[in-house]
Amino acid sequence: MQESKPKSTSVRLWLWIGGIVAALVLAFAIFMVTMGMRMNAVPSDLDTSTTQRTENGVFNVSYIASTDTVPVNQMHAWTLHVETADGQPVEDAAISVDGDMPQHGHGLPTRPQVTKYLGDGDYLVEGMKFQMAGWWVMDFTITANGQTDAVRFNMRLQ
């Protein structure tokens, strides 16, 4: 009787220790997964290039912001450069502008528009503003030379 008592206590102790270790490891695993989920909210392979070909390959389009980087909460302008697939500047294009946050289901706080043709395939887009950090998309639908095509730019704003 006196021999077996410490033995059963020791087994119980090991069970306790094992349980605690398992719980700790599980807690840590959950913590890491949650962290990971937060990080993966935006597609990891997001193409944030400022030069894109339109969906059907009709135009090559690029943009330059009037500020060093695309800012949050600051009105600014973009210069949109449009050329044909073989690199010729596109003049007289009709361009419509839209944008939103895919994860939030809301759009831009402003209604940006192309206000001026600057020559050499460059178009001034005024009224650009983003009201929060995160993943934004800007969509331009371009009609020129009897053809219409659309292009999307992704941005990860900080």
Added chain:
Amino acid sequence: MKLSRNIAILSIFLGLALVTTACSLSGRSRWSDEEVTALRTLWIGNLSPPPADPSNRYADDPRAAALGQKLFFDTRFSSNGQVACATCHLPDQLFQDGIALSRGVGVTSRRAMSVVGTAYSPWLFWDGRKDSQWAQALGPMENPVEHGGNRTLYAHLIAEFYAEEYTALFGPLPDLSGLPRDAAPIADPEALAGWEGMSAKDREAVTRLYVNMGKSIAAYERLLVPGESRFDQYVEAVLNNDNEAADEILTPDEIAGLRLFIGEANCTNCHNGPLFTNNDFHNTGVPAAKDLPEDIGRSKGVQDVLADEFNCLSIYSDAKPEQCSELKFLVAEGHQLVRQFKPPSLRNVAERGPYMHAGQFATLEEVLNHYNTAPEAPAGHSELEPLDLSEKQVEQIIAFLKTLSGPLDADEAWLTRPEYSN
């Protein structure tokens, strides 16, 4: 047996080490590069001087600010001689009044917003129905439940009490002889009749004087900007990689609250930048205030600002049309505007309850409970989704919000009632 005991002991150590790391990540000053970037955007050191106001050529004239300060505190500029801007925007209460619905000569239907930091906002009032500080300042002066006065009365008062200061800045006063004491394009029948009896030239002269009052008050209000808080000292320490110092500035709960604020609680969607507001408009499903008429917020605000006689494109604005880009590229219609309101700055938020546009919530606990549960909007569509935060997490966010308290970054002379013959 001995081996298995050693393995067990090793497992305990490993487990404890992992958990310690996890805890230190969540409760102490260890931030990822991405989080440090987010912290920097909120830091007051990242706040530039207020942007220029091209619509007000006197915006940065200290003489205009001095006159504006006097007008801001002068109760003679009201229908009963008892109401000034400072009645609802009290300097010792962060330029707000601490009550749900503000009281001028009557009771308003909205909470008074703090004037502090408004120089940074392209839109003024909860619904953004004004697009400059000077245009905003003129709204309450002719509002029947705020100052309750009118522009011709104010023109007479300027001539009687501020002629010297006014003319030094704006040139000669218009000839007011023969003009009624009370006249303005407002609902009051007597004042309206008086206004309609005035010549177009006299009306414009009186309105110009009235606008110059607004521009002076705006020059004063531009000087009211927030200063450093405990949160800012913390971020500065983090940016200097001095985690030990950082951990002495904020408690683990406050740090955990900050982590939630920039992370899973989504607060920085709207409360971003060093002023903790994007100065845009959002429907967050705030309940309707009892006993008040329906308030559709930004839906009406956009129509009001487009029609405003004092907007950026008006003849009273000093801006060139191309400088009015906010107004020009305004989103003027859409269901999303219904019941949107402007998120106020969260600097000093713990010092200025009650909260929301009609003071619907008395405490930060009530505010956080609202964001946590995300009820449906009384009209329009709420942008919120339930956060499912624990009670502890809610407490941590509130603890963090209290670290945003701090003094204004303004000379003491601007924060008190000026001396003048009253």
